[in-house]
Amino acid sequence: MSLLAIIGGSGFATMPALQVSEARTVDTPYGATSAPLLRGQLGKREVLFLPRHGAAHHLPPHCVNYRANLWALRAQGATQIVALAAVGGITPRFSPTTLAIPDQIIDYTYGRDHTLYDGTSAGVDHVDMTAPYCEALREALISACARVGQAVVADGTYGATQGPRLETAAEIRRCERDGCDLVGMTGMPEAGLARELGLCYASLAFVVNWAAGKSDGIITMQEIEDNLAGCAERIVTVLTSLAAQIASTTTIND
Structure with a gap:
């Protein structure tokens, strides 16, 4: 049986629509997760939920224990993971409040524990990342959006920057030259x-601001918070539909 896990990003430290049945602290070889893993019902389907930045949104992007989070979700039975991502829009298709399901990613981060193969155990696996997101789960997300009548951009390249500061206008111009459509800090x-x-693994991104230099003014937290609020209900509707779809099928394979 497939089990969907949702990683909550900015604006999703909690998920009020989730009827929590269990909160579990999971021991991992990589230390503590961002918060206890929550198991509960979204609609009528069981899901796991983990807030990436902690329940109090206290962990900046470069301090998230990504290894522990992913390991713990798999240990608790997750087979599919949807990562929520609040992002900035770079190219014209990605205006604020747009929902997007990226299909490519460029990594600009540094100094993060980015692999399980760190020399402390035997073996190395050079995983293929030609298509960095699970295509079957991407298609399931696209279908879920269609079922609930939510417009979505069904592709796009996510640029993952270090944070927690926002980017300069020159950095965004570089990202755009590289082919990025969106910019975030946790992908x-x-x-x-x-x-x-x-x-x-797939990402459901929601645009909360134009990236630096793509609008007339500076980026404000009020703008970001207002756009987060405008996306939240739509995202929960999509996730509820997705959970029902996944629970009624066998495991989605990459």
Whole structure:
């Protein structure tokens, strides 16, 4: 039986729609997870939920223990993972409040524990990342959006930056030259670790601001919070539909 896990990003430290039945602290070889893993019902389907930045949103992107988070979700039975991502829009298709399901990623991060193969145990696996997201889960997300009548951009390249500061206008111009459509701070090493663990992983991104230099003014937290609020209910509707779809099928394979 497939089990969906949701990793909550900014704006999703909690998920009020989730009827929690259990909160579990999971011991991992990599230390503590961002918060206890929550198991509960979303709609009528069982899911796991883990807030990436902690229940109090206290962990900046470069301090998240991505290895522990992904390992713990798999240990608790997750087979598919949807990572929620609040992002900035770079190219014209990705205006604020747009929902997107990226299909590519460029990693600009540094100094993060980005692999399970760190020399402390035997063996190395050079995982293929040609397609960094699970295509079957991406298609399931696209279908879920269609079922609930939510418009979504069904592709795009996510640029993962170090954070926690926002980017300069020149950095965003570089990202755009590189082919990025979106910019966020948590997409890597999360996607790579999921692949190492054999998990089917996709991202549901929601644009909360134009990236630096793409609008007339500066980026404010009020703007971001307002756009987060405008996306939250739509995202929960999509996830509820997705959970029902996954629970009624066999495991989605990469």
